[in-house]
Amino acid sequence: QVQLQESGPGLVKPSETLSLTCNVSGDSISSYYCNWIRQPPGKGLEWIGYIYYSGSTNYNPSLKSRVIISVDTSKKQFSLRLTSVTAADTAVYYCATTPNYYYGLDVWGQGTTVAVSS
């Protein structure tokens, strides 16, 4: 069973870049769609995007200009970079994987809280 763990700074300054990593254990990262999702305080879930183990990506159009998701299969981890952050990017960030994009997100990390503040 795949297990996921997010890591990264809990506080980022406005206009800087948010960087998070999701470490995968229990299975190879190959053949998985690796997603990032976030939940701002008091709001619903927002899908950020995914990277397939092969390197192909798909991003939420509302964030596409600021997002890069990358994967390192040898380290069994995938990463999120979100540039030019503002207070609106304050959220709990989750990584989640699925072997089949259209079958739902079946494994989630516990989530990590990121606050954007000076």
Place this chain on the structure above:
Amino acid sequence: QSVLAQPPSVSGAPGQRVTISCTGSSSDIGAGYDVHWYQRLPGTAPKLLIYNNNNRPSGVPDRFSGSKSGASASLAISGLQAEDEADYYCQSYDSSLNGHVVFGGGTRLTVL
């Protein structure tokens, strides 16, 4: 504002049956995309509860069931238990956005 519409809250007494609706449009659920449901217990990450409209992952009790019709879907919980108190989210895909994932705004279930 979420793409898929869910009621903000529902409630029911232990043992009762409740349903949570998820309303989309012709560009998402109505376009033929399947609907998945997630349960988020307080302080925990979302958990896949129902996939592909009406399928339960291993370990999910059969008290939980899903259905889809047209551009809408529903999650039903029968024999309500105190531990079912959680937030529930529906999820589908948007054909106008290259098949991107879209979520509902979430429904808070309160067990009275």
